[in-house]
Amino acid sequence: MEVRKEKVTDEQLKELIPDLPSGQLDNYRKLASFDWRRMKLVYETLGTIKLKQKIWEFMEGHPLFKHAEASKLLDEERHIATKRMYTIFNETFLPFEKIVEDPKLFQAETEAMFMFDSSVAVKVSLTFRMFSNAIQGNGRSHHYHLIEDVAKAKIGGCFALTEVSHGSNAKGMRTTATYIPEKKQFVMHSADFEAAKCWVGAMGKCATHAIVYAMLISKGKNHGLHTFVVPLRDPKTLKPYPGVIVGDLGEKVGLNGVDNGFVMFNNYHLPKEAALDKLGGVDDNGDYKTPFRDPNKRFGAALGILSGGRVHIMSICSHYLLKAIVIAIRYSAVRKQFGPENSTEETPVLEYQQQQIRLLPYLAATYAMKIFAVWIGELHINLTINNIVGSSDDNSAERGMEMHALSSAIKPIFGWTSRDGIQNCRECCGGHGYLKAAGIGELRNDNDANCTYEGENSLLLQQTSNWLLNVWGRRDKLTERDSPLGSLAFLNNADQLLKETCAWNTVEQFMEPANLIHMYKWLTAYMLKMTAEKVASLKAEGKTNFWAKNDSQSFNAVTLSVVYGENYILNHFYKTALEYEDEKCRNVLLKLVTLYGSFLLEKHMATFYIGGYLQGDTGANLRAAVLRACSQVAPDAIALVDSLAPPDFCLKSVLGMSDGEAYKHLQNNVLTYPGSMTRPEWWRDVVYWQSYAPSKL
CATH class of the missing domain: 1.20.140.10 (Butyryl-CoA Dehydrogenase, subunit A, domain 3)
Incomplete structure (x- = not known):
């Protein structure tokens, strides 16, 4: 649905968005040729700004969301992310009916969480949003009680597609769901560890249910990949059900608040109702039925729904790069080095050509990515809502294929752009950028996952080129129906x-x-x-x-x-x-x-x-x-x-604060970091080796 454009006054913007503190960045701010508040409206609305401010104010005032200076143990990371997830979810900042009214609000809520802690945002999205959306998009009325349970946080879900030995090649998956007509049951089975579902976010410790993609087999025929909603753990004890082997993959490079897990099924019996068969499935006798005459049409419609993960990752990439570019450019305006001959004044490094070409193209990319991610996210939410209420048009299959092709290309572009941009930001901040307190290293590590999950980037690009190659031969005969999105x-x-x-x-x-x-x-x-x-x-x-x-x-x-x-x-x-x-x-x-x-x-x-x-x-x-x-x-x-920029509380960088006082914040961090000014407990080891060990060599 199209949201009516609103007229926003300068007074409304100033009331919502406070003035920035005066300081070292004032000279650059005076050079601005536009209103920085009004620029937000190129991708924001008053509603999204209000929602984000409301969430950030809640976080900043809640003790559970206080940032820790030092790294936590893995289990502590998992624990705090889970507590924050439930705390945010229970506040119900955004009821479903508000999303229907303005899909941009959904993205704003997600962005607000990502600006604070990406692990929390990912866990909320996986545990509640993607799980519920998959049921709404592929399920029937007898599945809706699960949506109600998710809405009340009685259960938590996850999304299980990738297997140990298969990822991007969805047609090569080996988890099977064999239908038994006499019992009206499916038997889900993993042949070996290579067939285990893996890298499933929120599955490692917490999920009680999973959306599982498995090969549907009936009467000896493989009907291809289909979705099932599968109970994994007892919600009252979190112990796995018999026939389910589920666990945590362990510590990762980043995003360690997210408990990525694996699961294997040992002839696990499920009722026939476990199949999310809106787009195709078996009847009680085991005969396959689908509303699509052409199997490719069914697959195309399913691809449109599956694209949601890649569309979401586009936004995630823009969030990471956004924070990094804010930090690096603010610091570049403060950091001064060298200057013209015979001058006593040093020059801000932002003025140097090499600094500009390493940073400013990524500033432009951030705007391009942010604007695009908001637009395509809103589009995908509308398509999902239309699918849920049954108002999809005759072009749904073509639109699904095109959305799949686009998301398979743009998700890698965004992932790689963020990767390169964040690395440039890290290097442009010099040695200080290597400090954890600079806030860039964690962004780099967390973004790294975007280059591989929901499809390894290089492999995903093949999905796009295959679709385009099929189009080339009939380029003179293309109509709007072939490309509903105009790509x-x-x-x-x-x-x-x-x-x-x-x-x-x-x-x-x-x-x-x-x-x-x-x-x-x-x-x-x-x-x-x-x-x-x-x-x-x-x-x-x-x-x-x-x-x-x-x-x-x-x-x-x-x-x-x-x-x-x-x-x-x-x-x-x-x-x-x-x-x-x-x-x-x-x-x-x-x-x-x-x-x-x-x-x-x-x-x-x-x-x-x-x-x-x-x-x-x-x-x-x-x-x-x-x-x-x-x-x-x-x-x-x-x-x-x-x-x-998000608020300083979310940016969490000694180099990128809005007041520009990078060195004061750096000094405060260094002097107050836990243990930085104290003698280590193992000081005797140093004294021993300095005083006694040399005499024994």
Whole structure:
């Protein structure tokens, strides 16, 4: 549903969003060419701002949400995250009916939690949201009592798809659910440890139920992957049921408040009602029934629902990068080093070109990702709600396939962008950025999971390229039905487009967003053509379809999927910037579009030259455009991160506080860190080796 645009006054914004403290960042804030509060409305509403403020005020005033200085033991991490999860859930900040009214509120609630503690946000999402949504999307009325139990926190769920030896290849899963007509039961079984469901968030210690994906077998026929709601543990004792072997995977690189687990089933009997069979299942006699005549349509509709995890990860990536870029840019404005000859004043490192090109493109990327994640998240929530109430249109299968293709490309792009951006932020903060108190290291570790869960990035990209390759041969016959989300618009007049060469030869022309958009259209069409021709040539050599696609991945299919996703993100960013009503904010957003687009395109420069689109030294103008765009964004950089930033309480960084007093906060942290000024308990070991041990050597 479309939410009506609201008129928001400056007074309303000032009432909701307090003034930032005066300090070391004042000089940069005075340079801002726009209202930092109003910039929030490019992806926020008054409702989302109010909700986040309400949640943050609650957290800041509750003793359970007090940050600890030192690292905790694993079990303590699990325990505190679980207590925080139930505390947040029991407050019911966002009833379901409010989500239906404005889906952006759901994302705002999630963001508020992520800004404080990603483990808590993930646990709330998995234990209650994804579990309940899966039942609503795939189940029937006799399953709804489980939704009511979740809403009352009587049970907790999880989402079990990945297996030890199978992840992205969903069709290769080995967990089976065999239907027994005489008993009207399914027997769920794991053949061995490799068939165990694993990496299941919230399963390790707490989940009582799981949404399990298993191969449905009836009358000796395998009907493919289907969903089942499976009791794992007794809610009153948390002891596993007979036939269920469930446990915790142990300590991870990050997100250790989340208890990722594994489960194996030993001929575990389930009632027939355990099947979430809205999209297809067996009747009492074991005969397979589905509302879809074409099995691919059923799979396509299921893929649309499955895309929810990847859509959610897009938001998560933007949250991590957002916090890192706020910290690094604020600190770069405070940190001073060197300066012009014969000058007694040192220069803020934010003024240096190399610092700008390492940070500011990722500031632009943060805005592009944030805006896109809010939009596609709202879209997916609406699609889910439509599916629940039965109002899906005839395009649901096509939309599901396109959503699957898009999310399989954009989730990797976001994961890798955050990975690279956060690492740059860490390095741009110098040695101080290595302190845990800087707040960047944990962001880096937590984001690392985004590159592998819900599909390892490189493998996911194959899902996208396979879909695109199936489209290329009928590019002249495509209709809106083939691409309900419009991601195939780059194929309009593709054959004519590919005859073009670059028409621009000045830096100014390479800074025009419309020109960058056109370059991306050419690039995406070119990569699809090249990949299709590569696959065809390999088949002509006698290779099977499998090996032809495998041997066309590097430099072809992978790049194709990436540029397809980048093209869609950039187009959405440009469209959003053009439509934003505040002129001053719009002008800055368009500068960010230029920086983001030129930064991305520069990485594909070799492909442009190979394809003949760029010739001579025109590529130098594209690089010059990136640098000039950085210098144009720099004066507004602090105001831009102020608009993004969560409260200092959530940012939790001695380097990135809103007052800019990085060194005062650093001094306070160093002097008050537990044990920093005391003699260690093992001091005698030092004295022994210094005084006695050498004489015995």
